[in-house]
Amino acid sequence: MHCRISLRRLGGCGCSSRDAFEQVFGGPTLLGNLIVMAYFMRHARTEDSVPASTALDAHIEAMGVRVDFGGMAEELLLDLVFRSDWPLQGVYREEPVAGVQASIASLHDREDCGTRVGAKDWQSLQRKAVDLTERGIARDLSENVEKLASSASMWNVGVVYQIFKRCADRHRYPASSWTEEDADLFTQRATRNSEQIKAANGLLPKTEGPERANWFAQHAEHAVRFKRADHDADPEFWRRPDAWVQHGIETRPSFAEDVSRMLLARIQSRSNGKVARC
Incomplete structure (x- = not known):
């Protein structure tokens, strides 16, 4: 299967539905989802430099040859x-x-x-x-x-x-800073908050329109409200999970950078006619 793609175009248009990438760009859905994931993870902190991601954008957009993206x-x-x-x-x-x-x-x-x-x-x-x-x-x-x-x-x-x-x-x-017990408690709190949000927000409208958009807006408001209430009730507990979550946010661009770098290497290899793995 052949296509020409762009991380910026994909991430910017939000082509994350199941078959959007295949329908719009003609490439495998799984590859499109990977590219979209890398785009959004790399922009978790917009001030970060992501040279491999930028190089991947430039290389794909400038390619004068078609690449076989199969597999x-x-x-x-x-x-x-x-x-x-x-x-x-x-x-x-x-x-x-x-x-x-x-x-x-x-x-x-x-x-x-x-x-x-x-x-x-x-x-x-x-x-x-x-x-x-x-x-x-x-x-x-x-x-x-x-x-x-x-x-x-x-x-x-x-x-x-x-x-x-x-x-x-x-x-x-650091292992000493986050334990399996911490993870279990964190999951329990998150599950409880999620259930409260669902109860307060009701079911998601099935059709596109103002009601669906309003549902998402209210969902975000409820999430902030319940999280703030939980933090105010038990600030000592949340000190460690908050540091854990912040660590994840700061790590995402690095992970996305590696995904982009590895994908770029494969595109360049395929452009040169190299496909063999073993």
């Missing part, structure tokens, strides 16, 4: 998960998770090099991931591992976001 998103996801400076192994390095994760990585390596991996192989590892909860592993961690136990062509940008949350935040944040 590029899957390659990028695999490199991010297993081979980059943000590897999930850095977080899932303890048993029994490490063993399951290593088996998943092995299957992806085989598939990435052209060997067909059957559904039964993936399903076997998915069951092992689910069974991790019976071995004392938190359900959310088990679910994240299970998501990776499938062909990269079946992944979505949610996988990349989990990389960010588990690696950019937790792996690179």
Whole structure:
């Protein structure tokens, strides 16, 4: 599949719906979602310099040749998960998770090099991931591992976001400053606030129009109000989560920069006719 794309055009137009990228630009949906994610994450702090992202924009817009983008998103996801400076192994390095994760990585390596991996192989590892909860592993961690136990062509940008949350935040944040207990309490508070917002805001109108726009505006107002009330009620608790969240905000542009750099390298390689991975 061939197309010409721009991070700025994609991010600026908000082409984040399921098939918008494919319909508008003719490229794979998964690749479009990755590009949109990189655009918005890199602008989490607008004053940050993002040279690779800027270079990616310039290179794509100036390309005089068409590039085959087929399979590029899957390659990028695999490199991010297993081979980059943000590897999930850095977080899932303890048993029994490490063993399951290593088996998943092995299957992806085989598939990435052209060997067909059957559904039964993936399903076997998915069951092992689910069974991790019976071995004392938190359900959310088990679910994240299970998501990776499938062909990269079946992944979505949610996988990349989990990389960010588990690696950019937790792996690179001082362990003594943020614990699993902190994360659990934070999740409980966030869930409670989310439920309060839903109760106050009602159901999202299904059709576009003023009512839907007003719903989003009220949702934002309720989110601010409930968060402020929770902070005022327990400022000591929120001191650590607020620092944790700020760390994530400051890290996003760096992660987006790496995504952009890796994508740029692949585009340049494809432009030169280099596609082989193994």
